[in-house]
Amino acid sequence: MIGVADLRVALGGRPVLQGVTFRAGPGEFVAVCGPNGAGKTTLLRALAGLLPGCRVQPRQVAYVEQGARSAWGLTVIELVMLGRIPWGDADADAAGRAMQLCGVAGLAGRRMDRISGGQARRAMLARALATEAPVLLLDEPAADLDPRAGHQVMRLLAGLAAGGSTVVAVLHAVELAAAYATRMLVLDEGRVMADGPPALAMPAAAACFGMELGTDGSARLLPPREWEG
Amino acid sequence: MRLLWASVALLAAGSLLAGAAGWGVPDWLVLEQIRLPRTLLAVLVGGGLGLSGAVLQGALRNPLADPGLLGIGGCAALGAVLAFYWGVAAAFAPALPLGALFGAGLGCAVLLGGLGRHVSGAALILGGVALSAAASALLALALSLAPNPFALAEITFWLMGGLEDRTLLHLALAAPVILGGCALLLGLGPRLDGLALGEATAATLGVPVQTTMRLAAVGVALAVGGGAAVAGGIGFVGLVVPHVLRPWFGERPGGLLWPSLAGGAVLLLAADLLARLAPLLLPLQAEPRLGVLTALLGAPFLVRIARRTVA
Incomplete structure (x- = not known):
């Protein structure tokens, strides 16, 4: 179980979250959607215990930040092993299972800076899974993946949630989110616009992005308006 | 790793046997009075510098980090020069x-005190650069006000390391x-190791980022200041x-310590040995200064590393 109640955050004087209440439990795969600057990443950072006043147990929550990269030319296995830091052990079985799940077991000895972006993204996910935390917080886990790899990652996350994990992922690809998540949280300008099953939350998400919903549940982007401001 | 320790032992033995007049058991x-302190100091000082470099590069996620970056060495030099200056040393x-120790301690205190409660890697670098600029300015001031040319020469000589x-x-x-x-x-x-993922992600892994930065600064101040x-x-x-060792030991920061x-011990022992042998091999009147030699040896290495990194 993870959540925040009436969370208000201002960064540099600008209100980023204006009273967000959110709670997620085992079995849920929550997609956090909304335009840039809606406060999605800030909400995830709060859940991860990275904002002042928010503390969480490192063994309970695994977090992958947006565009996560590692410094140095770590090998994939070295990177995945970092997920064991909260336990202070070097549990090779946990790391092996995580790499298997993410399809990077064959890359164990390769350097992170010598594999493709998609493979590096999956290795980062394996690093989070190696912690075996009940809660997974992921910022854009499917960004810069090719369509097939994106679907693979989403299916993996849905499977983890079905297995009893709590998965909260910031996703820009709303259609992908609608296809796999069990629940969708739509944020705009620091407020919750919708929170519920994707089928019910999609109209709110579409409204945020200026999208038109098809009758079959598909979403199509309307011609964009001019830049404002 | 065994090879490295064997090199330390070998070079230390060489250092004990090499004198101004040639080789031999003295x-x-x-x-006891001359070669042993010199050899052990080379091991300690070199080891401290090498380790400090590895820790700082890891903590700051920056391959350009050098213990000198924190300005601790500059503060130590300032402390030593002031001791010279007031004639206490004589x-x-x-x-x-x-x-020098006092200067290093004071520098570290100023650095950590000035940064206040939030010590991030970026803040540590900026604070260190500011501290080292201040220390070198004060050092230049002390030199320009030196009581006599002899003191000036003495100080400059000391600053070159040996x-x-x-x-x-x-x-x-x-x-x-x-x-x-x-x-x-x-x-x-x-x-x-955790910091390799960035300060935020490391924090979610339970790494106390601020404490780690402070401990790294204090440890470096002790090792480098000493x-x-x-x-x-x-x-x-x-x-x-650390750069030389990465191809052999991997890039995981914790594995490089x-x-x-x-x-570091190997490098400084070798440089010191070279400094002692140079007058025997080359028409030099005195030993070249150790700090000069390490920079001369180090610079081409760094250029090679830079070329390989870009390629």
Whole structure:
């Protein structure tokens, strides 16, 4: 179980979250959607215990930040092993299972800076899974993946949630989110616009992005308006 | 790793046997009073510098990080120069290293005090650069106000770094400080590994980021300050050693700590040996300064690394 109640955050004087209440439990795969600057990443950072006043147990929550990269030319296995830091052990079985799940077991000895972006993204996910935390917080886990790899990652996350994990992922690809998540949280300008099953939350998400919903549940982007401001 | 320690032992033996007049087993008195302090100091100072470099590069996620970046060495030099300046060093021999130690301690306190409660890697770098600029400005001021040309020459000579004519007293003074600093730094391994993922992600893994940065700064201040107190300004060792070792030991920051300790010792022992042998091989009137040699040896290494990194 993870959540925040009436969370208000201002960064540099600008209100980023204006009273967000959110709670997620085992079995849920929550997609956090909304335009840039809606406060999605800030909400995830709060859940991860990275904002002042928010503390969480490192063994309970695994977090992958947006565009996560590692410094140095770590090998994939070295990177995945970092997920064991909260336990202070070097549990090779946990790391092996995580790499298997993410399809990077064959890359164990390769350097992170010598594999493709998609493979590096999956290795980062394996690093989070190696912690075996009940809660997974992921910022854009499917960004810069090719369509097939994106679907693979989403299916993996849905499977983890079905297995009893709590998965909260910031996703820009709303259609992908609608296809796999069990629940969708739509944020705009620091407020919750919708929170519920994707089928019910999609109209709110579409409204945020200026999208038109098809009758079959598909979403199509309307011609964009001019830049404002 | 074994190879590194074997090199340390081999070079240390060479250092004990090499004198101004050539090779050979010297008198016990010479061995104990001159060569032993010099050899052990090379091991300690070099090891401290190599380890400090590895820790700072890991903590700051920056391959350009060098212990000199924090300005601790500059503060140590300033402390030593002030001891010179007021003539205390002439009256009381240990005043010079004590002054340097005091300078390093004060510098570290100013750095951490100035940064306040939130010590991030970026803040540490900026604070260090500011501190080292201030220290070198004050150093230049002290030099320009030097009481006489002789003092100026003496100070400049000391700033170039060297290990000749060091005594067991120097060893006794520096060893506890350097060893204490190294012990502190060697304990940071897993935290530095976590920091490879960035400060935010490391924090979610339970790595106390702020504490780690502070401990790294204190450990480096001890290891480098203790070294600078007895050896003067020796640059490049901390920057070069981790880079040289990465191809062999991997790039995981925590895995580089012990190798960098040994590697720094190897580099400084070798440089010091070279400094001693240079007058025998080349038409030089005196030994080249150790700090000069490490920079001369280190610079081409760094260029090679830079070329390989870009390629």
